[in-house]
Amino acid sequence: MTILFEPLRRDTRPLLPLLGDGATAVSTPDELAEHLTRNPGELLVVCGPGTNLTESCDLAANLRLTNPATGTILLRHKVDAETLTTAMRAGIREVVLAEDPGAVQDAAARSLALSAQLAGTSVALAAAASAAEEAEGAQVITVFAAKGGTGKTMVSTNLAVALAAGGTRRVCLIDLDLAFGDVAITLQQVPEKSMADAVVMAERLDVTGMRALLTPYAPGIETLLAPPGPTDGEHVSRALVAHVIKVARTMFDYVVIDTPPYVNDQVLAALDASHRYVLVATPDIPALKNLRVTLDMFDLLSYPKDRRFVVLNRADAKVGLTPADIEASLRVPISAHIPSSRDIPVSVNQGVPILAANPGHPASRAIRELALNHLGGVPEPVAEVRSRFRIARRPQAVVS
Ligand SMILES: Nc1ncnc2c1ncn2[C@@H]1O[C@H](COP(=O)(O)OP(=O)(O)OP(=O)(O)O)[C@@H](O)[C@H]1O
Ligand SMILES: [Mg+2]
CATH class of the missing domain: 3.40.50.2300 (Response regulator)
Structure with a gap:
């Protein structure tokens, strides 16, 4: 015991x-x-x-x-x-x-x-995964890595842009890193409303309540931000996360979930409700070890192998490990290779995801192809993306 x-x-x-x-x-x-x-x-x-x-x-x-x-x-x-x-x-x-x-x-x-x-969850999770796929509503995509700083938030914010296809699809981006979430800062949004505000509504949360929690970002994209304080989200239960996702699925075409670098109750609720898993790693031994352990955990929880998509971020880093070495050692294919580029932190500092700021950038192309080839995204004329984001961009958040 x-x-x-x-x-x-x-x-x-x-x-x-x-x-x-x-x-x-x-x-x-x-x-x-x-x-x-x-x-x-x-x-x-x-x-x-x-x-x-x-x-x-x-x-x-x-x-x-x-x-x-x-x-x-x-x-x-x-x-x-x-x-x-x-x-x-x-x-x-x-x-x-x-x-x-x-x-x-x-x-x-x-x-x-x-x-x-x-x-008691592993059996339930397998059943839930296939039931979720069959049910109507948004596709839920969880972006996860068991190691911090691999690029989860970069990937999830850019995936939201790719999947929204210039506002032709509706995307809800949920920041489930409730203690240290970076979606708000990355998109320069002010977290006036957050997941913590769902606690009082609990199971009573409906579409109207959900609308009150969302922050619009760009055409087709709304965010459910993490609370501003590291302990504000501690009363967000696994059941509440499941309920929030359920409601969001009735309102959007995609629900993209950014996560903390560990599995907790809230993350399990998201994984449970997900149709696709985007697993982000960098080409270094600790990140790859953690990815291997994550894949083993997914096996244990019976998450289908064909719904896992490994993204190698900073794929071109000259660290002695080639993508082929990595595929061979992990025994899984890599679905997207995102190059290392200083344009990415620059785009974060500007509050506009690289895919919107520079749609032709190799990193943007890699994420768009991931969305198109594996996550059900639709293509959009690249030239139109940037102008829409210029219009939609919110005023800069003041970070104290
Ligand atoms: N391909 C890349 N090239 C250069 N910089 C990158 C790249 N991907 C991510 N970064 C930078 O690395 C840092 C970490 O990225 P990010 O915040 O997306 O990681 P994370 O996995 O969400 O981290 P955490 O576990 O802390 O939530 C950020 O400053 C980001 O701008
Ligand atoms: Mg993050």
Whole structure:
């Protein structure tokens, strides 16, 4: 059920009884790894106050991919903003004061309840994926990478432009990186309304409520932004994300979802509702390792192989790995090669996706072809794109 990972015996003694009768204590990473191998059904790892923060974060990040149902909770003698942010980014579910037995027990109970739900998802997800494909409504495309900074937001914002085809199709771009989402800043939008505002409406959210949450960007494109504060989105549940996507599907032709660089409850809801998965990697070993682990996780969750599209971003980087090497080692084809170009950060700084700012750019062409060949996009005369975005561009957001 629960494993307490704590190197110091004096901390193990008071903590273990709080975690219930079945809890086991381990004191080294090797013991933990061995225990997890022998007991793959364990649903909670509590990292005690004596564990190293980096080690706990690495553990959580690995578990999230190898066993998404298993939660990690971190106990500290002192909880500060930096620890919270680092832990949250790694996918640790909660950080709790070790000296507060009630809080430790509550956090453990919450995590176990969530894990019990998640453990039952793999079968449901496979069924949901094919049911979603059959049902009427928007195609849902989730852009994901288990490593930060690979280019998810760049790809998702540009895909939204490609799929909108100059306003002939309706696209909803959802920023599901609720803690550190960059869609608003990338498109220079002011997040006056966000996913966090859906919480009060919950299951009552309908088309009218959804309209109130959307921010128009360009012809055919509306965004559902991430909240401005890193903790504002913490009450957005998996069920709410599923509901928001369901409503959006009745209003748009495409729902494109940008994600954080880890799997959490909200991301699982998006993956669950997706018809296509765009998996972004860069040609470096950590990104490719994380992509391999993601593909394995997708296998585990029975997401169809033919709906996964691997995008190699900065594909031309001279780092000793060729696209052919990468395809061979990953055993999956690469569906799009996006070159590295300083024009991309420049376009981000200007708040206009490269595909709109420079439709003939090699990066724009790669993303447009991905949309056309794999995601059901329609072609649009390149010359018309830029002028529409000039007209539609919003005033620059003030970033404080
Ligand atoms: N092909 C490219 N060439 C040059 N710069 C790029 C390219 N792709 C992305 N970038 C830049 O790399 C940075 C990271 O890109 P982006 O924000 O899209 O990554 P991300 O995966 O969304 O990151 P995070 O995990 O933090 O959300 C940005 O500054 C972006 O402008
Ligand atoms: Mg991003």
